[in-house]
Amino acid sequence: MRGMAMRRYLSLAGFLFAFWLALSGHYTPVLVAAGAASAVICVLAAIRMRVADPEGHPIELFWGTITYFPWLIREIAKSAWGVTKIVLHPSLPISPTLTVVRASQKTTVGVATYANSITLTPGTITVGVSGKNLTVHALVRDGALDLESGGMDRRVSQFEGSV
Amino acid sequence: MFATAAAAILVALALAVTRAIKGPTVFDRVLAGNSVGTLAIMLLAVVGFLTGRPEFLDIGLTYGLLNLIGTLAVLKFFRHGDLAYDVDEEARS
Amino acid sequence: MMLAVEVASWVLILLGSFFTIVGAVGLVRMPDIFTRIHAASVTDTLGVGFLILGMCLQAGFGLVTLKLLFLLALFFFTGPVVAHALAQACLHEKIKPVLAEDRRGHDRPRQSNEDDGRQP
Numbered sequence: 394m395r396g397m398a399m400r401r402y403l404s405l406a407g408f409l410f411a412f413w414l415a416l417s418g419h420y421t422p423v424l425v426a427a428g429a430a431s432a433v434i435c436v437l438a439a440i441r442m443r444v445a446d447p448e449g450h451p452i453e454l455f456w457g458t459i460t461y462f463p464w465l466i467r468e469i470a471k472s473a474w475g476v477t478k479i480v481l482h483p484s485l486p487i488s489p490t491l492t493v494v495r496a497s498q499k500t501t502v503g504v505a506t507y508a509n510s511i512t513l514t515p516g517t518i519t520v521g522v523s524g525k526n527l528t529v530h531a532l533v534r535d536g537a538l539d540l541e542s543g544g545m546d547r548r549v550s551q552f553e554g555s556v
Numbered sequence: 557m558f559a560t561a562a563a564a565i566l567v568a569l570a571l572a573v574t575r576a577i578k579g580p581t582v583f584d585r586v587l588a589g590n591s592v593g594t595l596a597i598m599l600l601a602v603v604g605f606l607t608g609r610p611e612f613l614d615i616g617l618t619y620g621l622l623n624l625i626g627t628l629a630v631l632k633f634f635r636h637g638d639l640a641y642d643v644d645e646e647a648r649s
Numbered sequence: 650m651m652l653a654v655e656v657a658s659w660v661l662i663l664l665g666s667f668f669t670i671v672g673a674v675g676l677v678r679m680p681d682i683f684t685r686i687h688a689a690s691v692t693d694t695l696g697v698g699f700l701i702l703g704m705c706l707q708a709g710f711g712l713v714t715l716k717l718l719f720l721l722a723l724f725f726f727t728g729p730v731v732a733h734a735l736a737q738a739c740l741h742e743k744i745k746p747v748l749a750e751d752r753r754g755h756d757r758p759r760q761s762n763e764d765d766g767r768q769p
Contacts, residue, residue, distance in 0.1 A: 415715045416614070473695040477668065480675035480688055488749035489684055512729035515690040518683070519729075520736045530736060532687040534750060541752075557659055557707075561700060564666030568673035568692065575676045575685070583682050583739050590731055591676060591689050594724070595669070598700055601720065605704055610713040616720055624727040631738050 405450045406436045451502050454552070461552040468545070469514050476515045476532060489530065490537040496525045497546055503553035510545060558606040565599045586630055593623035658706035665700030672696055681747045682739050686732050693728040697721065 413428040414420075439445040447453065479487060494511075496504045508519040508527055516536045521528040531537035540546075569592060576588035597616045604612030633639055668691055675688025701721045705714045740746075 415712065415719070416617075418712050469694050473668070473691050476675070476687055476691050477671045477695075480671050480678060480691070485678060485680075487679075487684060489681075489747055490750045490752055491746065491748060492752040493754075508733070509729040512732050513690075513694065513725070515694060516687055518686055518690075518732050518736045520683075520733075520740050528740075528753065530683050530746060532684060537750075537752060557662055561662050561666050561703075564670055568669045568696075571670075571673035571677050578677075581682060581739075581744060583735060583742070583744070584685065587682065587685055587689060587735055588676065590735075591673070591692060594693060594697065595673075597720070598669070598697060601704060601717070602700070605707060610708065610716075613713065613716045613720065617716065617723065620720060620723045620727065624731060627731050628734055631734050635738050635741065 401447075401450055401452055402436055402440065402445055404452050405439065405445055406432050408450075409435050447500075448502055454502070457552040461548070464548060465510055465513070468510075472517070472536070473515045475536075479532065487532055488534045489532060490534045491520070492529050492531065492537040492541060494527050494529055494540050494543075494546065496527055497543075497550050498525075498553050500553060503549060506552065507546060507549040510549060511540065558602050561602045562599060562606060565595050565602060569595045569599070582634055583631075586627060586634075589630070590623065590627045593619065593626070597623070654706050658703045661699050661703030661706065665696055665698070665703055667696075668692065668699060669696035682744060683736060683746045686736055690728065690732060693724055693732075697724050 409432040410429055413432060414425070417424060417428060436445065439449065444450075479485065496507045498504045498507055504522070504525060504527075508522055511517050511519045511527065511529055516532045517540060518530050519527050520530050529537065529540055531540070572588050572591040572595060576585050576592070579585055597619050600612050600616040600619065604610050604616075629639060672688055672690070672692025675691065676685050679685045679688050698721060701717050705717050708714045708717065
């Protein structure tokens with residue numbers, strides 16, 4: 394467990410330093426050293442604030458991300474096209490629906506990922522979370538029924554379980 | 557090409573401002589304000605390319621972070637009437 | 650090769666402009682706040698996404714592209730947060746959504762109607 398925490402801190406420091414380098418664009422030794430120092434200080438601050446934990450920097454989910462994000466982007470594109478057709482339709486054929494879906498993920502990160510994925514796909518928003526019940530507002534009835542059938546839920550659980 | 561994109565973003569901005577003026581609730585205005593922020597960032601990026609100065613992107617990134625915090629602060633203010641609201645305090649009282 | 654990249658970025662930027670305007674039109678046309686959030690999220694996802702990808706092709710391989718991708722990631726992670734906060738605040742303020750169907754009680758015993766989704 395100790396080793397896992399150490400790996401998390403190192404990875405966080407690496408990410409922060411890479412981010413600093415990308416935003417800076419100047420690579421003189423003094424500036425790079427300053428960047429490295431600020432990355433280390435940020436990690437120390439994060440440890441002190443207890444945000445460098447599996448919730449704040451979930452490195453376990455890294456490999457799952459590689460397959461999950463392309464799938465999510467395809468879903469987003471599909472549903473955004475659906476919303477586009479509705480917006481441009483002369484009679485505005487909406488049928489707003491409120492529903493409750495159950496998240497089957499085990500960790501809070503998993504439930505948060507599911508809720509955020511629902512919100513990110515146009516046409517459905519997570520309105521409230523209580524425990525593992527997500528209240529969802531859908532622009533059309535089919536969107537709500539789609540979520541209730543649980544395809545996205547299974548996909549997120551798979552993503553979460555791919556440790 | 558970038559001029560086309562800039563024109564499209566300006567049209568979208570005008571529509572978002574229309575929504576901000578029409579309201580009717582304060583949340584419609586917050587949503588419109590957030591959209592204006594998003595569109596302003598895209599306008600910054602596009603204008604940066606149009607004038608050959610991609611440094612504008614840094615400003616866009618900063619503006620994006622401020623947009624998030626600003627929207628959440630306004631929402632929190634309208635929900636509690638106070639920015640330093642303590643949820644635990646409500647539970648205790 | 651240069652021509653192909655040029656054409657591709659043209660197409661992406663035009664698509665992005667189209668979806669940006671669609672989102673804004675939806676913002677004006679939709680009947681209530683919840684449906685307006687759906688419309689605005691089209692701008693936040695496809696509109697911004699296509700515009701940024703088009704600009705990436707124009708910028709070529711370098712720091713500018715990386716910054717554009719940071720901007721895209723920023724929209725990806727902050728968009729849902731704002732949408733969720735707004736929707737939750739609206740429901741909490743007892744703004745009644747225009748509903749065709751309320752399926753909240755479809756798979757469990759119906760609770761109070763004023764459920765705002767917050768944890769007690």
